[in-house]
Amino acid sequence: MARRTEIIEAETRLGKRQIDLDKVIVFPRGLMGFEDQHEFTLLKIRDDAPFLILQSMQDPGLGLLVGDPYTFLPEYCIKVGDAEQTLLKVTDADELAVLVTVSIPPGHPENTSLNLTGPILINHEARIGVQIPQADVNPPRVLLRLAPGAPGEEDGKEAQDGTGEKEDSGEETRQ
């Protein structure tokens, strides 16, 4: 794919930003609930923050808070099906980056949580992204806990919704 090297100024959720068109990520299937949005880019909120905004290139108001789950949960495991691997045009696992959406209850940023059910995989070489729902092996959300003096320690997590869903779930076989 020919790469664009232009930098444009665009309206985003965080106001006007310079966006390098080379860094635009194509989501062939969009995001769940936003299937008509196919181009996104990642915006920094501030330099050393573990959170980013996944900003739609089509809709300035559409920017989802996302973060690198491995900063907080090194053991987070995800399953990528064949169809999704094909969509991502992935040839090597090193090409992939993983993001999860992050939610903050209004007025309670201390209760920020990671949403582990729908990780977003990005092939950063091909600049393709796909959101891949996981059959509930993970707790759906993990609350980030602030450890005094050392925010976001590895064990600073806590299942917020412990339903866990036992029934059937994992049983999914391909023949």
Place this chain on the structure above:
Amino acid sequence: MLILTRKAGESLYVGDDIRITVLSMQGKQVKLGITLPKDMVVYREEVYRRVMEENRMALETNNEDLLVAAQLWHGVQK
């Protein structure tokens, strides 16, 4: 909604290349076999809906909270 009745072992086609087979029924559960093109994906509805809901929540965070959260967890390293 189209409603069809099938017995265990019977199938139906959705279009030409999607085949859904009722494999077995046990109590309240029905086991389905689904054959579909390689580039198509199947999700359980509840998982799909949860992800949609989470996406919506990630969108609705207000900018003030977002800046505070970024501040609270700034400098966190792997």
